[in-house]
Amino acid sequence: xxxxxxxxTRRKMLIGGAAAASTPLWLNVANAQADTIKIGFPTPLTGxxxxxxxxQVKAAELAIKEFxxxxxxxxxKAELLVRDDKLNPGExxxxxxxxxxxxxxxxxxxxxxxxxxxxxxxxxxxxxxxFNSISQSDAINEAKDWSVYTxxxxxxxxxxxxxxxxxxxxxxxxxxxxxxxxxxYGHEMxxxxxxxxxxxxxxxxxxxxxxxxxxxxxxxxxxxxxLNPDILVLCNxxxxxxxxxxxxxxxxxxxxxxxxxxxLLYTARLAGGPEAFEGILGxxxxxxxxxxxxxxxxxxxxxxxxxxxxxxxxxxxxxGYAGIKSVLASIKIAKSTETMKVVSAMExxxxxxxxxxxYYRKCDHQAVQTVIIVESKSKNMKDKYDxxxxxxxxxxxxxxxxxxxxxxxxx
Amino acid sequence: xxxxxxxxxxHRVLTSTIxxxxxxxxxxxxxLAINILxxxxxxxxxxxxxxxxxxxxxxxxAFLGIGSYLTGIGIVHYGLPWxxxxxxxxxxxxxxxxxxxxLAIRTRGIYFSMVTLALGQIVYYIFYKAESLTGGENxxxxxxxxxxxxxxxxxDFLNPVVKYYIILFFVVIAIWLISRILNSPLxxxxxxxxxxxxxxxxxxxxxxxxxxxxxILSAGICGLAGSLRALHLSIVPIDSLHYLQSGQAVMMSIxxxxxxxxxxxxxxxxxxxxxxxxxxxxxxxxxxxxxxxMFFVLFFPKGIWGxxxxxxxxxxDSK
Numbered sequence: 196x197x198x199x200x201x202x203x204t205r206r207k208m209l210i211g212g213a214a215a216a217s218t219p220l221w222l223n224v225a226n227a228q229a230d231t232i233k234i235g236f237p238t239p240l241t242g243x244x245x246x247x248x249x250x251q252v253k254a255a256e257l258a259i260k261e262f263x264x265x266x267x268x269x270x271x272k273a274e275l276l277v278r279d280d281k282l283n284p285g286e287x288x289x290x291x292x293x294x295x296x297x298x299x300x301x302x303x304x305x306x307x308x309x310x311x312x313x314x315x316x317x318x319x320x321x322x323x324x325x326f327n328s329i330s331q332s333d334a335i336n337e338a339k340d341w342s343v344y345t346x347x348x349x350x351x352x353x354x355x356x357x358x359x360x361x362x363x364x365x366x367x368x369x370x371x372x373x374x375x376x377x378x379x380y381g382h383e384m385x386x387x388x389x390x391x392x393x394x395x396x397x398x399x400x401x402x403x404x405x406x407x408x409x410x411x412x413x414x415x416x417x418x419x420x421x422l423n424p425d426i427l428v429l430c431n432x433x434x435x436x437x438x439x440x441x442x443x444x445x446x447x448x449x450x451x452x453x454x455x456x457x458x459l460l461y462t463a464r465l466a467g468g469p470e471a472f473e474g475i476l477g478x479x480x481x482x483x484x485x486x487x488x489x490x491x492x493x494x495x496x497x498x499x500x501x502x503x504x505x506x507x508x509x510x511x512x513x514x515g516y517a518g519i520k521s522v523l524a525s526i527k528i529a530k531s532t533e534t535m536k537v538v539s540a541m542e543x544x545x546x547x548x549x550x551x552x553x554y555y556r557k558c559d560h561q562a563v564q565t566v567i568i569v570e571s572k573s574k575n576m577k578d579k580y581d582x583x584x585x586x587x588x589x590x591x592x593x594x595x596x597x598x599x600x601x602x603x604x605x606x
Numbered sequence: 607x608x609x610x611x612x613x614x615x616x617h618r619v620l621t622s623t624i625x626x627x628x629x630x631x632x633x634x635x636x637x638l639a640i641n642i643l644x645x646x647x648x649x650x651x652x653x654x655x656x657x658x659x660x661x662x663x664x665x666x667x668a669f670l671g672i673g674s675y676l677t678g679i680g681i682v683h684y685g686l687p688w689x690x691x692x693x694x695x696x697x698x699x700x701x702x703x704x705x706x707x708x709l710a711i712r713t714r715g716i717y718f719s720m721v722t723l724a725l726g727q728i729v730y731y732i733f734y735k736a737e738s739l740t741g742g743e744n745x746x747x748x749x750x751x752x753x754x755x756x757x758x759x760x761x762d763f764l765n766p767v768v769k770y771y772i773i774l775f776f777v778v779i780a781i782w783l784i785s786r787i788l789n790s791p792l793x794x795x796x797x798x799x800x801x802x803x804x805x806x807x808x809x810x811x812x813x814x815x816x817x818x819x820x821x822i823l824s825a826g827i828c829g830l831a832g833s834l835r836a837l838h839l840s841i842v843p844i845d846s847l848h849y850l851q852s853g854q855a856v857m858m859s860i861x862x863x864x865x866x867x868x869x870x871x872x873x874x875x876x877x878x879x880x881x882x883x884x885x886x887x888x889x890x891x892x893x894x895x896x897x898x899x900m901f902f903v904l905f906f907p908k909g910i911w912g913x914x915x916x917x918x919x920x921x922x923d924s925k
Contacts, residue, residue: 240889279885284745284843285835289637292839296766297635310744314841317747321840322764332744340747379743 231274232267232532234259234519235294235303237315239282243433244307246462251307251329251515252277254508257498258519268526275519276300282307284314291318301532304348304518306330307511309380316345325534325541327522329514331355331458333383336559338603343538346560348518352380353597355478356387356457358566358589359428361395363476367453368425369397374415374439376431377404384430384457391595400424405431405439412439416446429456429475436460437467440475449474461509464571464582472571479567481513481550482583495549507580517548517562521555551588558599565590611918618867619785623778627771636766637838638882640773642875644835647777649858649870650784651827656856657865658788659820660800664719664852665706665726669699669825671733671847673832678749678842679739688751692776692833699829700822702729707821711814723849730847746842763837773834780827787823788867796820800865828855861902863909872911 236255238248255275263272276298280287287306294300295318302325306312309332316335319326320342327346334340335347364371371392375381385402392399400422403415419427427448429439436456443454459477486493495516499508508516521541526532529540545554553564569583576582589595614621626643633639652666673695680691710721733740740746751763763769787793795816798806807813836842845851854877855870862873880898884891906913 241885241891245889279889279891281885283845284841285839285845288839288841288843289641292637292766293635296637310843313744313747314839314843317841318839321750334744379737 231272232523232526233274233276233298233300234522235276235278235291235298235300236305236515237278237280237287237290237294237303237311238305238515239307239311240277240279242282244282246466247460247509247511248307250462250509250512251305253503254499254512254514254516255304255519257502258516258523260502261498262519262523268523268532271532273519273523280306280311280315282311284310287311288314288318291315295319295322295324300324302327302522302534302537304329304515304522309334309383313340316340316342319344323534325522325538327518329511329518331380333387333597334379336561336597336602338605341559341602341604343560344534346521346541346555346562348521348562349514350478350480350564350566351561351596352383352457353387353390354564354591354595355480355566356384356430357391357595358568358591359455359457359476359478360388360391360397361589361595362568362587363426363453363455364392364395364397369395370400370422370424371397371426371428372400372419372422372424372452373402373428373430374412374419375402375404376407376409376435378407380432381407381430385428388428388430388457405435407431407435409435410438412442413446416442416448419443419448420446420451424452427452427454429454431456432458432460433463436463437471440467441471444471444473459569459571459583460511461582462511465579469571469573469576469582473573474571476568476570476586479510479569479583480564481508481510482567482569482585483507483580484583484585485550485567485588489549489551491547491549491551513549517546517553520548521546556593556596556599558604559602561596563591563593563596608918615915619778619782622781622868622871626774626777630767630770633879634882636770638878640766640770640838642871642878643770643773643777644831644838645854645858645878646871646874647780647834648828648831649855649862649874650781650867651824651831652855653859653864653866653870654784654787654796654827655820655824656859657863657870658793658800659796659817661711661817661821662719662856663710663722663821663824664849664856665710665722665724665729666824666828666855667847667849667851668706668726668729669702669828670832670835670851671729671842672702673699673829674836674842674846675733675740675746675832676829677833678746678836681750681836682746682748683739688837692830692837695833695836696826696829699832700826702829703822703825704818707818707825711817711821723852726847726849726852730844730849733847734844740842740844743844745844746836747840749836749840749842751837769838773838776830776834780830784827785867792816792819857899859909861899861909863912863915866909866912866915869909869911873909876910 238251240248259273259275278290280290304327306315307330312328312330316326325344327348329348331349331351333351373385375385454475456477459479464472483496486496525537525540529536553562556563566589568586570586630636630639655661676698677691677695680686680694706725713721753762795811858873859870863869880895884894
């Protein structure tokens with residue numbers, strides 16, 4: 196008997212719950228129009244990429260400051276809402292939901308790994324919120340993940356690894372061995388390097404895969420030595436790259452082959468030191484040394500130095516700067532903060548924030564930009580920031596990128 | 607006053623439901639409330655095995671992940687309606703529980719924990735390697751719930767409040783189920799096994815079968831939490847299957863009070879809320895959360911909820 200009563204109460208509760216669920220739509224309508232232009236900025240402030248992330252935030256703050264100092268948009272100032280995504284895609288999705296639903300941000304810029312940017316993009320795409328990604332990924336431009344609200348300020352593996360292949364293969368030889376961190380990003384790098392290498396007649400002798408976060412590479416080194424390639428490509432990052440580079444150097448591989456890496460990060464090089472990276476060349480989106488030849492790089496560096504006690508921006512930092520700049524500039528051009536108007540303004544944007552002229556390719560919103568090939572220095576360094584020689588700047592044309600048809604976009 | 611508490615404790619499903627129905631309005635934002643709901647359910651499912659039967663599993667992330675992935679794969683690759691996809695997630699997780707439980711219950715104590723940990727890692731690598739289905743490292747994207755109608759009323763799953771109550775609906779069903787299990791003879795046998803396995807066997811109970819059954823039930827409930835998480839985040843990250851996620855269930859249960867009905871939920875709420883609030887102020891959030899966790903473990907050995915219950919002297923049967 197007692198059981199029956201509680202069953203009925205429960206049923207009432209459920210009906211009540213369903214009724215409650217359909218009503219509170221009005222709760223979120225209030226405060227739709229805030230005073231400031233809010234830009235959400237999820238990035239991994241904690242975890243293995245925190246150094247890069249903090250630099251992104253610093254440079255993004257600079258872009259916000261420049262916008263506000265110039266009077267904002269019709270007197271409306273911009274505001275950066277930084278959130279720690281902990282390099283965890285689940286956390287990144289939750290934080291993005293928070294930014295959109297609670298903080299009512301107008302746009303999102305940010306992220307620092309393929310997985311987190313894809314999760315942020317998935318959330319933004321469904322809610323029709325503009326997201327300008329500042330981390331490398333090939334997948335984000337593919338039709339499956341892409342939406343009209345998705346922009347990709349960063350380079351992607353096809354562009355960086357391709358540029359490194361085009362630079363190194365004609366100079367050092369056609370026999371290639373890859374040492375690859377066994378995860379999506381490593382695989383994308385190999386695929387992109389091989390894609391560019393095929394046109395140059397390169398052959399892959401082996402793609403040796405190691406688990407992510409491996410500390411000991413000695414087991415692979417004799418095999419690499421025995422294969423005797425012309426070029427060894429290290430498709431790994433952060434500490435993996437530092438460890439692999441160190442052990443390859445100690446093993447004496449550099450005497451018989453050239454070591455290259457698709458992405459040579461400024462911060463990783465600072466952390467790894469000159470010995471480990473001696474003579475290793477790679478691609479990057481930005482190096483402060485560009486200031487000798489590019490005026491906007493000089494202006495960006497000077498503004499950054501002034502704001503942050505003489506330190507220079509890193510490659511990922513520069514992306515944080517450009518990511519914000521592009522969105523804010525588009526608001527001014529569109530004369531509106533409305534998402535679709537800003538999207539079309541960004542599609543037509545021709546900009547030069549820090550590294551020369553850039554624009555977003557119409558079909559997939561990938562920023563068409565240069566790739567800088569740098570080589571790590573070990574001698575004659577002026578100060579602690581002086582770590583790379585710029586070997587060349589490859590002006591990326593759309594023909595070096597995967598075509599829109601290849602990415603699955605129609606028309 | 608005390609009788610009021612006794613009354614609340616007796617109708618634990620009803621009171622938890624009322625509490626959870628007003629919960630999103632006291633939280634800073636709905637996505638966090640939904641996360642707490644989901645992880646609370648995950649910890650409650652885990653606690654069934656850990657708190658009530660004394661089996662410490664380090665592999666429960668496997669069920670969270672299987673639930674998430676099967677629901678996600680169902681929607682993304684096979685276009686299943688989301689209700690069916692949830693069912694697929696729960697059943698898949700329960701089958702996973704059957705297999706894992708079958709292998710693990712032969713062992714005891716630390717060996718049980720190690721076996722579950724190892725099996726959990728195997729599940730992790732299976733899903734990690736099945737890249738064409740799961741997206742591997744990048745995770746599975748595009749788990750979306752299209753707008754639909756309930757009794758002619760259009761429901762937009764993207765509205766956070768609506769989403770909360772839809773997810774709450776499933777969570778309440780699970781809470782009711784857990785309560786029923788614990789109130790049944792099976793629940794009594796579970797506690798008997800926790801207290802003294804040999805004596806329970808001597809009384810004529812089939813210890814092995816009970817363990818397996820509870821393992822499956824626990825896995826299914828954690829699978830439901832995973833399924834709901836996939837719908838909530840609209841992605842399935844690979845770290846759903848990571849062993850740290852299993853560790854989180856252990857921590858939430860201990861923090862809230864293992865072996866109490868609502869304790870794991872309290873643990874999940876305190877941990878996630880704290881983490882959320884502290885990370886907006888400092889990047890050293892781990893230190894703060896760690897200190898708070900240590901404080902509670904040292905001074906509240908029964909956990910937050912367990913301590914409250916014993917202070918109120920609520921009798922053991924209805925805790």
